[in-house]
Amino acid sequence: MLRRTTTDIRKANRLDVLRRIYAAGSISRQEIAADSELSFATIANVVNDLLSAGVIVEDRFRDSGGGRPRAILTPNARRGLLVGVDVAETYVHVELFDLALRPMHASEHPIGPETNRPEELAGHIAAAIEALLLECGADRADVRGVGVSVPGQVAPEHGVSVFAPGWNWHDVPLLAILQDRIGLPLYLDNPLMASTVAELWFGAGREADNLVCVTIGTGVGAGIAIHGSLYRGTTNAAGEWGHSVLMFDGRGCRCGSRGCVEAYVGAPGIMATLAEVDPSHVLLRGGDQTACVQGLATADDPRAAEALTRTARLLGAALANLINVLNPEAVVLSSWVAGHLGPRLLPEAAEALAAHALDRSRTAARLLLSDIPGNPVSLGAATFALEGFLDEAVSNASRTTSGRPL
Numbered sequence: 326m327l328r329r330t331t332t333d334i335r336k337a338n339r340l341d342v343l344r345r346i347y348a349a350g351s352i353s354r355q356e357i358a359a360d361s362e363l364s365f366a367t368i369a370n371v372v373n374d375l376l377s378a379g380v381i382v383e384d385r386f387r388d389s390g391g392g393r394p395r396a397i398l399t400p401n402a403r404r405g406l407l408v409g410v411d412v413a414e415t416y417v418h419v420e421l422f423d424l425a426l427r428p429m430h431a432s433e434h435p436i437g438p439e440t441n442r443p444e445e446l447a448g449h450i451a452a453a454i455e456a457l458l459l460e461c462g463a464d465r466a467d468v469r470g471v472g473v474s475v476p477g478q479v480a481p482e483h484g485v486s487v488f489a490p491g492w493n494w495h496d497v498p499l500l501a502i503l504q505d506r507i508g509l510p511l512y513l514d515n516p517l518m519a520s521t522v523a524e525l526w527f528g529a530g531r532e533a534d535n536l537v538c539v540t541i542g543t544g545v546g547a548g549i550a551i552h553g554s555l556y557r558g559t560t561n562a563a564g565e566w567g568h569s570v571l572m573f574d575g576r577g578c579r580c581g582s583r584g585c586v587e588a589y590v591g592a593p594g595i596m597a598t599l600a601e602v603d604p605s606h607v608l609l610r611g612g613d614q615t616a617c618v619q620g621l622a623t624a625d626d627p628r629a630a631e632a633l634t635r636t637a638r639l640l641g642a643a644l645a646n647l648i649n650v651l652n653p654e655a656v657v658l659s660s661w662v663a664g665h666l667g668p669r670l671l672p673e674a675a676e677a678l679a680a681h682a683l684d685r686s687r688t689a690a691r692l693l694l695s696d697i698p699g700n701p702v703s704l705g706a707a708t709f710a711l712e713g714f715l716d717e718a719v720s721n722a723s724r725t726t727s728g729r730p731l
């Protein structure tokens with residue numbers, strides 16, 4: 326049972342204000358208040374916390390009209406470094422950011438299907454981080470936190486990978502294993518939560534507080550943000566829309582059920598649809614998901630077009646379900662399949678969505694492709710590391726203050 330304590334509310338307020346400062350780049354307290362449900366007094370208190378933690382800085386500018394000086398708040402890029410790690414089943418992507426979450430350097434290391442033991446994978450992640458810091462000449466002492474995203478279900482508060490079907494992991498204490506090798510503050514989450522938080526801070530979330538980040542890759546999910554905050558559900562498993570039923574008694578899905586959204590709009594599902602249209606299609610040769618999806622993005626034969634039309638119509642119907650339930654301002658399509666096929670799928674998906682969603686919800690929701698450059702998962706993972714560092718810094722600052730004689 327989750328209970329929202331005063332500390333939770335303060336943390337949520339802190340994150341809400343910090344997100345607005347990061348999203349804007351530079352902003353005044355008054356501008357934050359104009360766009361937020363928080364009172365000006367709360368915003369002023371939170372800003373004081375952020376200033377004493379050193380994650381933001383304040384500059385004073387005099388208006389051209391000669392009025393009172395306006396204080397402008399900006400992220401404090403020089404307060405340290407953050408690392409974001411996107412661990413997928415085929416690669417480890419590591420990326421270094423400054424504290425303003427501006428990307429500085431990234432590298433990607435392929436891993437094979439044989440790399441599935443937790444200790445072995447942890448060794449790869451640690452080596453990738455070491456190499457990244459070395460390549461940038463970065464000092465470990467300046468790294469404030471490392472965010473790690475792994476596929477599947479995770480328990481961030483315990484640093485545990487609860488279930489990763491691709492590796493057959495159950496309850497792996499990944500952060501404890503990594504901690505021995507890395508020795509930096511670590512934060513664990515999954516790609517769905519990481520992509521959604523990246524969207525919230527740096528994508529569509531700059532204009533929409535209620536949004537859904539639909540990730541379409543090998544797996545499919547829908548990260549949910551409500552009033553500018555990530556909605557995690559009771560056990561950090563919210564957003565498993567990919568395993569909602571789109572076709573009763575339909576295709577078998579990796580999760581063990583049948584007819585799931587993922588079984589139709591994830592990369593293997595799209596390949597299955599192409600195989601239904603034309604079992605001997607050239608793009609199915611070799612069974613390579615990436616090559617097939619990339620090929621479909623530019624294919625101009627009628628059978629590929631038919632497979633894409635079927636996919637788009639199913640995607641639109643599934644998005645209509647999502648919009649009817651959540652009534653968001655924006656639905657953003659993210660991840661690699663959406664990146665390649667989004668422009669081809671979007672028009673027909675929008676038509677099917679319009680046919681199935683209720684008018685009031687449909688007209689409120691914008692359907693968009695993600696415009697975040699680079700890897701949103703490593704960016705989101707680094708954002709979680711920033712969040713963790715901020716919590717530490719604020720509690721240290723308040724300990725110091727409360728220990729001081731009045």
Ligand SMILES: [Zn+2]
Pocket residue numbers: 567568569578579580581582583585587
């Ligand atoms: Zn499923």
